[in-house]
Amino acid sequence: MIDIAIIGSGSMGSGIAQVAATAGHQVCLYDSNPDALKRAERNLRKIFDRLVEKEKYLEEEAAAILDRIDYVNSLYDCKGAGLLIEAIVENLEAKQALFEQAEAMLTADSILATNTSSLSVSAIAAACKQPGRVLGIHFFNPAPLMKLVEIIPAIQTEDEVTARAHKLIESWGKITVLAKDTPGFIVNRLARPFYGEALRILEEGFADAATIDWAMTELGGFRMGPFTLMDYIGNDVNYKVTKTVFEAFYYDPRYKPSFTQKRMVEAGYLGRKSGRGFYDYGETNKIPEPVQDAELGENIVWRIVVMLINEAADALYLGIASRDDLDLAMTKGVNYPKGLLRWADEAGIAHCVATLDRLHDEYREERYRCSPLLRKMAREGKRFYSVEV
Ligand code: NAI
Numbered sequence: 001m002i003d004i005a006i007i008g009s010g011s012m013g014s015g016i017a018q019v020a021a022t023a024g025h026q027v028c029l030y031d032s033n034p035d036a037l038k039r040a041e042r043n044l045r046k047i048f049d050r051l052v053e054k055e056k057y058l059e060e061e062a063a064a065i066l067d068r069i070d071y072v073n074s075l076y077d078c079k080g081a082g083l084l085i086e087a088i089v090e091n092l093e094a095k096q097a098l099f100e101q102a103e104a105m106l107t108a109d110s111i112l113a114t115n116t117s118s119l120s121v122s123a124i125a126a127a128c129k130q131p132g133r134v135l136g137i138h139f140f141n142p143a144p145l146m147k148l149v150e151i152i153p154a155i156q157t158e159d160e161v162t163a164r165a166h167k168l169i170e171s172w173g174k175i176t177v178l179a180k181d182t183p184g185f186i187v188n189r190l191a192r193p194f195y196g197e198a199l200r201i202l203e204e205g206f207a208d209a210a211t212i213d214w215a216m217t218e219l220g221g222f223r224m225g226p227f228t229l230m231d232y233i234g235n236d237v238n239y240k241v242t243k244t245v246f247e248a249f250y251y252d253p254r255y256k257p258s259f260t261q262k263r264m265v266e267a268g269y270l271g272r273k274s275g276r277g278f279y280d281y282g283e284t285n286k287i288p289e290p291v292q293d294a295e296l297g298e299n300i301v302w303r304i305v306v307m308l309i310n311e312a313a314d315a316l317y318l319g320i321a322s323r324d325d326l327d328l329a330m331t332k333g334v335n336y337p338k339g340l341l342r343w344a345d346e347a348g349i350a351h352c353v354a355t356l357d358r359l360h361d362e363y364r365e366e367r368y369r370c371s372p373l374l375r376k377m378a379r380e381g382k383r384f385y386s387v388e389v
Contacts (some may be wrong), residue, residue: 002082
């Protein structure tokens with residue numbers, strides 16, 4: 001079993017270290033900030049204390065897993081690793097500098113992976129002498145609980161490296177999907193309208209946050225409504241992802257961030273963590289009553305869902321991932337009630353196209369342009385899945 005090096009011991013790095021050590025690997029966890037490293041060690045001990053309390057592990061099992069993690073103050077201590085996963089700050093120059101340094105100390109067949117959410121994997125790989133052994137392995141937060149991992153080969157990555165990484169991550173009990181090295185990969189790209197269209201509906205005054213959340217959970221079957229989720233993720237974090245994706249797509253209006261959310265961030269209404277976001281989490285903690293109007297609710301759900309379907313169809317059209325991986329990513333990564341392409345089949349492709357065309361007609365905005373794939377499929381009477389299950 002190969003040794004794993006994890007660089008960066010923040011929320012992602014320590015979570016990935018926990019996953020790898022639990023899978024039986026010897027893990028070397030390095031952070032340039034010794035305090036962060038100590039914090040990670042304390043947190044991991046706490047997590048395993050709790051897991052023992054909850055009888056998920058015997059005390060000696062937890063001790064053995066924790067024993068497999070070495071907390072080191074020098075990158076060089078990780079030199080024996082067969083796989084290095086980088087989870088440092090989201091900054092291209094910092095990541096390139098680290099990859100250049102790390103490559104020099106690893107053996108020729110070691111794999112180097114980045115956990116970046118928004119940077120180009122190809123740009124990170126370009127810092128290495130052997131860019132063919134670099135790829136993206138994108139975990140979700142919290143890494144031990146989230147089943148999905150996106151595997152992102154850079155344009156330089158050798159197929160054999162992708163295959164080896166894929167096999168290893170699956171052996172850790174994760175569900176993997178293969179994504180092209182494009183902004184947002186799968187989940188962070190496809191999920192944009194879940195927030196963006198909900199914000200747009202709010203801005204246009206069709207419904208308030210509580211009503212939109214009610215519609216999406218009660219009628220749409222989503223686990224959390226968009227506003228509850230934005231408050232949970234943090235408006236600062238969610239806004240930044242949207243802005244990054246928007247910029248990376250050369251300002252495609254489909255991903256345009258919302259002023260409403262920007263103002264929330266500026267006001268410090270970050271969500272749960274600041275006590276106030278779209279909802280007030282103060283002493284009273286009172287969530288306003290939704291308007292439970294079934295017709296309004298169905299309209300809200302369909303407008304958001306059809307925009308999500310359009311994203312998924314366009315991603316398939318542009319070869320970002322396969323049909324099955326696109327659907328798997330959204331059901332396993334963000335717990336959507338259905339895969340978006342399956343949802344398109346159920347609703348009817350022609351119905352999707354008609355709704356998007358109506359929105360496009362109404363607003364005359366590029367944001368509502370229908371994916372060429374949906375239009376072609378509607379014309380030819382095709383479905384994404386040939387057999388209904
Ligand atoms: P974090 O800020 O919690 O942790 C980053 C850690 O890296 C810090 O402890 C810092 O001291 C350390 N660090 C910074 N520069 C370093 C260097 N040159 N060498 C060694 N250590 C260094 O960040 P977080 O949230 O864990 O994110 C890490 C990476 O994972 C980022 O690329 C982020 O985009 C990505 N990511 C984050 C997710 C999230 O929800 N937080 C989800 C998926 C990916």
